[in-house]
Amino acid sequence: xxxxxxxxxxxxxxxxxxxxTPRISSESEGNGLSELPADGSTPAAETARTAPxxxxxxxxxxxxxxxxxxxxxxxxxxxxxxxxxxVWVAAxxxxxxxxxxxxxxxxxxxxxxxxxxxxxxxIAVSDGLGSKTHTAQIGAVLVSRIVxxxxxxxxxxxxxxxxxxxxxxxxxxANRQLREYRSHYMVKFADEDLSSTLAFxxxxxxxxxxxxxxxxxxxxxxxxxxxxxxxxxNVFPRETGPLNVLTRCLPTNDVDNALETARIHMxxxxxxxxxxxxxxxxxxxxxxxxxxxxxCWSEPCDGFKMVEALRYRRRGSxxxxxxxxxxxSHPEVGISGDELEKNRGVDPPTx
Amino acid sequence: MSDFETEEAFPIFPVFLxxxxxxxxxxxxxxxVNTFLPELKEAIRSDPTVGEIARIAIIAxxxxxxxxxxxxxxxxxxxxxxxxxxxxxDFTAAFDVTKREIEDEIRGLGRxxxxxxxxxxxxxxGQFNPPASAPSDWNGAHDALVDKNWKFRPEIVAFGFGEAxxxxxxxxxxxxxxxxxxxxxxxxxxxxxxxxxxxIKVTTRSLREDQGGLIVRPSDPNRFTVxxxxxxxx
Numbered sequence: 001x002x003x004x005x006x007x008x009x010x011x012x013x014x015x016x017x018x019x020x021t022p023r024i025s026s027e028s029e030g031n032g033l034s035e036l037p038a039d040g041s042t043p044a045a046e047t048a049r050t051a052p053x054x055x056x057x058x059x060x061x062x063x064x065x066x067x068x069x070x071x072x073x074x075x076x077x078x079x080x081x082x083x084x085x086x087v088w089v090a091a092x093x094x095x096x097x098x099x100x101x102x103x104x105x106x107x108x109x110x111x112x113x114x115x116x117x118x119x120x121x122x123i124a125v126s127d128g129l130g131s132k133t134h135t136a137q138i139g140a141v142l143v144s145r146i147v148x149x150x151x152x153x154x155x156x157x158x159x160x161x162x163x164x165x166x167x168x169x170x171x172x173x174a175n176r177q178l179r180e181y182r183s184h185y186m187v188k189f190a191d192e193d194l195s196s197t198l199a200f201x202x203x204x205x206x207x208x209x210x211x212x213x214x215x216x217x218x219x220x221x222x223x224x225x226x227x228x229x230x231x232x233x234n235v236f237p238r239e240t241g242p243l244n245v246l247t248r249c250l251p252t253n254d255v256d257n258a259l260e261t262a263r264i265h266m267x268x269x270x271x272x273x274x275x276x277x278x279x280x281x282x283x284x285x286x287x288x289x290x291x292x293x294x295x296c297w298s299e300p301c302d303g304f305k306m307v308e309a310l311r312y313r314r315r316g317s318x319x320x321x322x323x324x325x326x327x328x329s330h331p332e333v334g335i336s337g338d339e340l341e342k343n344r345g346v347d348p349p350t351x
Numbered sequence: 352m353s354d355f356e357t358e359e360a361f362p363i364f365p366v367f368l369x370x371x372x373x374x375x376x377x378x379x380x381x382x383x384v385n386t387f388l389p390e391l392k393e394a395i396r397s398d399p400t401v402g403e404i405a406r407i408a409i410i411a412x413x414x415x416x417x418x419x420x421x422x423x424x425x426x427x428x429x430x431x432x433x434x435x436x437x438x439x440x441d442f443t444a445a446f447d448v449t450k451r452e453i454e455d456e457i458r459g460l461g462r463x464x465x466x467x468x469x470x471x472x473x474x475x476x477g478q479f480n481p482p483a484s485a486p487s488d489w490n491g492a493h494d495a496l497v498d499k500n501w502k503f504r505p506e507i508v509a510f511g512f513g514e515a516x517x518x519x520x521x522x523x524x525x526x527x528x529x530x531x532x533x534x535x536x537x538x539x540x541x542x543x544x545x546x547x548x549x550x551i552k553v554t555t556r557s558l559r560e561d562q563g564g565l566i567v568r569p570s571d572p573n574r575f576t577v578x579x580x581x582x583x584x585x
Contacts (some may be wrong), residue, residue, distance in 0.1 A: 002376075054359065055359060055361055056403075057395075057399070057403065058399035058402050058403055059398075059399070060397070061399050062398055096399060097399070098400045101398075101399070101400050102400070106466075215400045232355060234354055234355075237354070238354035281362065281465060283354055283355075283463065284354055284356060285356050285359065285360040285361070285362075285463070286356070286359055286360070287355075287356065287357060287359065290355070314361075315361050315403045315404075316361045316363070316403045316404040317362075318399075318403070320554065329496045
């Protein structure tokens with residue numbers, strides 16, 4: 001079925017120019033129903049959105065599901081809520097238009113966990129290798145979960161300076177577990193069929209001896225950002241070089257060279273944001289998008305809000321999009337325990 | 352310098368068609384190329400996942416080389432009509448001009464523009480045959496074009512047909528080289544162009560370095576001889 005074609009501006013002019021004025025608009029389409037086509041078929045109506053359209057976009061993007069892959073991922077997944085009494089997390093993963101148009105599964109995933117005894121919280125995003133269209137999403141699902149489990153389940157260091165080494169140890173274990181999983185359950189495949197990039201964040205609950213500091217890590221081109229009152233900042237340098245060339249992923253023969261880590265102080269931060277590379281590139285390249293997401297994530301939100309946040313349409317942005325956001329409660333951070341407290345309850349908060 | 356752009360910067364996939372327009376291409380072969388260009392335009396326009404990022408340039412070479420179409424969104428471009436003429440086929444000029452055009456055109460899109468690794472589709476029906484005034488060896492110009500230290504270095508997919516020299520086609524390609532089996536130049540050109548369209552469509556996906564960011568599958572494998580390409584290790 002074909003979604004209703006979005007009417008395009010006939011702006012003419014030099015559309016190749018990078019200086020073209022972006023069309024930034026919010027489209028609210030009421031109930032989203034279109035006129036019935038003359039052939040009598042019933043079109044699938046696109047749900048109304050408030051997320052912006054950025055730049056000149058083409059219509060005609062069909063949505064096809066990966067019918068022959070039982071290991072396909074859902075087209076969208078989302079969560080949002082208190083992970084511990086002090087930490088609110090929200091995450092969403094949307095299959096990109098590129099995959100949807102060609103009928104292949106999305107390959108991103110996210111995970112989060114809190115240690116029962118460690119007092120640590122971990123969130124992660126992951127992105128399976130695009131060339132492994134049937135299996136890399138399995139690697140993405142596994143690596144994000146395995147890493148979160150290892151980061152929160154083990155004895156945590158007693159000093160923040162030991163966090164990078166602790167994370168490295170966990171990544172080595174995760175790398176081994178990925179290979180073991182492949183060798184036991186995917187014997188006809190190779191390790192590279194589970195190839196995935198990864199970004200993770202490990203932070204302590206308030207009161208921990210490690211309070212005030214978080215550890216961010218990544219393998220490959222996933223990204224990590226921090227949001228303060230009105231500013232975005234990246235934790236790792238932006239990836240350079242051509243877009244479609246991947247450099248590092250798990251499983252790997254060289255975890256030490258693949259892993260990057262950074263310690264950040266959470267004072268003054270409202271949120272920490274992990275993203276897969278497609279969304280990261282949009283954040284880097286689009287001031288309009290940064291403004292939209294900053295507004296969406298200015299305070300803790302639920303899963304529905306996360307999905308809407310990632311539903312923007314931007315020219316050339318067809319990759320899977322995954323973001324995991326954590327709003328840590330900390331005496332020096334903007335989100336107070338009182339603000340979190342008023343969001344408790346049966347119903348999700350209204351934003 | 353901040354990593355965050357202050358103006359909207361959209362990603363592009365630069366594609367360069369490097370087409371032999373020497374005298375041997377006269378007639379049905381060059382007519383087939385010219386017939387293909389509107390089909391390429393329509394194919395790109397009809398696939399939004401490609402149309403929003405693919406930018407096409409056309410460089411013609413024969414006795415010399417020249418840009419026939421600057422890097423652009425083909426959906427809005429006036430397509431050139433290529434004309435075949437001359438007695439020479441100068442690969443050196445082709446590679447020199449291509450290198451210049453790749454860097455000039457991508458830089459011209461503005462600082463911060465993110466781009467997929469450029470792809471050059473080389474198409475020739477003849478052998479290297481330079482004029483007396485040109486260098487007698489094209490390897491230096493080719494080496495400069497594919498130099499791993501050059502940030503804009505492209506992947507070159509080389510197609511030969513007719514009187515082209517298979518070993519030259521192999522040497523020109525970076526990873527993928529094909530020789531059309533059809534004796535009919537029109538059929539050969541048609542299959543080459545269909546393969547190019549298919550390659551452009553799938554290449555935007557994320558791939559590992561060892562695959563060069565490119566997937567090339569001949570439209571009809573029976574119509575091509577795949578030429579093995581040796582690559583120099585780093």
